[in-house]
Amino acid sequence: MPLGNKVAVVTGAAQGLGLAIARRLARDGASVLLCDLQEEKVRGVADALVRDGFQAESASLDVTDAPAVTAVFEETFRNRGRLDILVNSAGLGQKVTPTVELGDEEWRHILEVNLTGTFYCCRAAGRFMRRQESGSMVNLASINAHSPAALVAAYNAAKAGVASLTRTLAIELAAYGVRVNAVSPGPVYTDFNRKTMAQRSRTLGITQDEMVERVRRSIPLGRWGEPQDIASMVAYLCGSEASWITGQVYQVTGGLQGVSATPPRTTRTRA
Ligand SMILES: NC(=O)c1ccc[n+]([C@@H]2O[C@H](COP(=O)([O-])OP(=O)(O)OC[C@H]3O[C@@H](n4cnc5c(N)ncnc54)[C@H](O)[C@@H]3O)[C@@H](O)[C@H]2O)c1
Numbered sequence: 001m002p003l004g005n006k007v008a009v010v011t012g013a014a015q016g017l018g019l020a021i022a023r024r025l026a027r028d029g030a031s032v033l034l035c036d037l038q039e040e041k042v043r044g045v046a047d048a049l050v051r052d053g054f055q056a057e058s059a060s061l062d063v064t065d066a067p068a069v070t071a072v073f074e075e076t077f078r079n080r081g082r083l084d085i086l087v088n089s090a091g092l093g094q095k096v097t098p099t100v101e102l103g104d105e106e107w108r109h110i111l112e113v114n115l116t117g118t119f120y121c122c123r124a125a126g127r128f129m130r131r132q133e134s135g136s137m138v139n140l141a142s143i144n145a146h147s148p149a150a151l152v153a154a155y156n157a158a159k160a161g162v163a164s165l166t167r168t169l170a171i172e173l174a175a176y177g178v179r180v181n182a183v184s185p186g187p188v189y190t191d192f193n194r195k196t197m198a199q200r201s202r203t204l205g206i207t208q209d210e211m212v213e214r215v216r217r218s219i220p221l222g223r224w225g226e227p228q229d230i231a232s233m234v235a236y237l238c239g240s241e242a243s244w245i246t247g248q249v250y251q252v253t254g255g256l257q258g259v260s261a262t263p264p265r266t267t268r269t270r271a
Helices: 016-027 039-051 066-080 104-132 153-176 191-204 208-218 227-238
Strands: 007-011 031-036 056-060 085-088 135-140 178-185 249-252
Touching: 007 016, 007 066, 007 104, 016 031, 016 039, 016 085, 016 227, 031 039, 031 066, 039 056, 066 104, 085 104, 085 227, 104 135, 104 153, 104 178, 135 153, 135 227, 153 178, 153 249, 178 227, 191 208, 227 249
Parallel strands: 007 031, 007 085, 031 056, 085 135, 135 178, 178 249
Antiparallel strands: none
């Protein structure tokens, strides 16, 4: 059991990558607190893990609510006496929009959930890990952090921010034995990507199936990612096998280097 006796918190754990990561950490022996905005759904998946014989609990949490974030970590530390692992998977895709037409509210919201929410969780967990002088955090960045895609400027900027935050925290917490890394997934067909593919196919005037196939063909390893592909890397970074790794942002993308494609013109700029 590589993560036996470890206490882990996973955000965005009701579905998608967060759920796969929570399952994997639990399977590796960790006691996992699954947090998500979707209260009922996260309770259901945590209960299912318990029925399967794993150690899991759930908490309703909006990562953009700083006092609520602090309270969840304080309670976890008080109840369990330690906090070994934080995985920040809570995230939100952006409405596919030309940047010059992007509204203030969409920009603010995407930055708030993807970047500020990650900061709140790292800050709260980091205080306990620093005191404990051990711990591992893994943030979910994105291939977009390395190679921005057109029409999702706020998301690209938020994920580049997550990569930078990861490296900054790693330097600051290294002296306390706390490691901080990030994983940048390529395309995995979760709810998140289902929505994005639907919007992108409309901007290109093709069907969603054609869009999904076009993405598949662009991936050197010839298939979309599975949630387990991401969960394996996260679990590795959480465990002692990775004890000399910090401040790294790993792309797990099937070899894909970037998702950028130049969108066609949609407006006339001259008479
Ligand atoms: N799926 C991909 O292809 C892909 C690629 C690159 C990066 N990512 C990143 O991986 C992470 C997980 O993505 P996913 O595909 O599982 O998405 P998803 O939409 O399936 O799941 C995201 C989860 O986060 C939760 N969430 C959203 N806002 C929240 C908030 N304010 N507080 C708490 N929970 C909140 C949602 O309820 C949901 O359960 C995200 O950060 C995403 O940006 C995903």
